[in-house]
Amino acid sequence: MTAYSVLVPFVPSRPEQILPFAGLVHWTGAHRLWQGQSLATESHQGFAHAAGAGFRVPAGLGVTLMPLRHPTEAALQARSLSLMTGESVLAGYGPGAPSVQQALLGAPYRSPLTAAREYLTAVRSALTGSPDVLDGEYVHQEALLRAMPGPKVELGLGVLRPGMARVAGEVADAAITWLTPARYLRDHIVPAVRESAQKAGRPAPRVVAMVPVALAAPDRDPVQLALASNRNHLRAQHYRDMLRRGGVDLPDDVPEGTGPPGADEAVQGKALIAGDAFLYGEPDELLAKFDAFREAGVDEIVLNVTGVAHLFGPQTATQELRKLLALLDLVV
Template structure:
């Protein structure tokens, strides 16, 4: 199982990214991931890093479909692969209904259909040749100019079984966020396998896992404080709360501090010393996860970038001495 890192903030200048990118450039982490941002565009940050001499394996987890047509999405992803010289994972998702409405005027009546159309068009464009399709949400007639690249794997953000089946049928990767390992084992991975219909390999399973290393100076309840700082936005979204409730974590949406504590208790946020965190990742490996992305957003928000880097270095160093599978 690979260990990668999530850039735990939205960069405003490239120099702020260097220390985190070097963890991947040095081989300590497998891949550098960024989520969707509206301050700076993740594809451009990756390309700038390549221009600065750091040709990293990277992933977007996830960029939001309403922001760009599938042709533009394929072009952006391929541009990153050209710049880095490394195969990347381009992850996509429909986003919250409120976000869909703000950009499209209305939400997708069927996010599953929209996601399936989007991933199929992007994949077909990246694999070359003419694409001719008219869908309920996305249409495409044309092709990308042919060029040799390291390649792009197309991923889909997955929280619930319906989207997992779509990913199993159409995507190269399934990217999960805040999903406890038991839920992955019992719900997500079986739905991915169901989606493959026995005709293709299971997608590469990526789990974005929020983490924080417990320190001697931390007060009781610091783990929940980190969990809230890193996940408050997700806890405010109905589809995340629904997923967590399905996973047996009884979040309320009205008790933020209590919901954060429940994330820690339910292993959706891993808090402990580095060895305890690595031990907890065994459950993700047993569930079928291929790549864990260590997310220290909460640590950076509460304790600053040095603390986030220290946590990542300690966990990755522990991962080199312990085998979590």
């Protein structure tokens, strides 16, 4: 059965801003509360604050940038969060863009796939207290942490293309995607995850899809909502390549870094909606679109209303999420 979770749809600048979203998970049938990577406030601390305020909910980190912290530190942060909240943590990691790798490491990873494989292996080793010394191309780690009883900590890997999906099949508990249409997941990501896991002789990781969505309303421009949610991703060539492979009819590229690609932003927003990369519609339409993700093999859909939050504010975004959860029969 597909679970439905909630993404905090903006970067909190004050700890109390996360509480309405933690409350949604606490008081409804939503599965987990997610936060993305932030360079403004640290997501682990936001979850801990919510727990201290009485909202102890399962946490999802999707996805933390690998270059920001050593695997031992990543394991310590994830385990600390599970112990402080008393709830499970799904900690997702990803190599980030080459520009981020350059800024933090001095050079991009020669092989992001190898780096991700080594990183998740090292984080898992640290969580289990393994005495093994890991000395890879990108990661050196000797045992510093000991295993501790507590709520489950699972490891996710940010996945956009089949190559990283195969790495997730080898070493992760979950493959985490962003802005991926259901047909792209069905045809490219889910098969790669499952085949790789089968070759590795392990259970297939769950597939978690962060899905941008908004309910139709008379005062809303769906194109502006789609762009407010995904404008920065449309500037990245690897996302544009994925979207095209997923059946989204984007206009031709211009050189990356020279502004919004394509002749007209509105054309791109319309393409996201027409290609079901951004879900917009009446309640029955959205239910059918969610079903397409379930049928594609997605185990957890994370409701992403960042477009609504950016255009109409956090309070409207909270109301939007409650309406979506009620539509999915998750509000008592």
